[in-house]
Amino acid sequence: MDSLEWDEAWSVGDARLDDQHKGLIGLINRLGSGAPVPIVLDELQIYVDEHFRDEERMMEAAGYPDIAAHKLQHAAFEEWLEASRQASRSGEVVGLLRDSISSYLKTWLVTHIMVSDKAYSGYLN
């Protein structure tokens, strides 16, 4: 798999949140280069627990008007992650699971980070 590279155009204007988004790209690349699926899912859980809460705090502090809809997207991701972790524990075929996780995360990058996260960036600072 070609590895993904961070593009400055995806910046939300906050170094901490950008670093976290870069971390997600790193996880997608590790998944693509064969890192064990359960380990990537564990790291994804740690990532989400920290990153979604940081982002939601920043949006609240900035008075971002679409925060409720944004939180729903985060909740949907968390549900997907829980289902993926269960699939991984129940011995789902690893290759299939790896592909489906990878495509979900790439779609998330395009639809959430590049659209929904960019939408709040103008409200920060």
Ligand SMILES: [Fe+2]
């Ligand atoms: Fe977000």
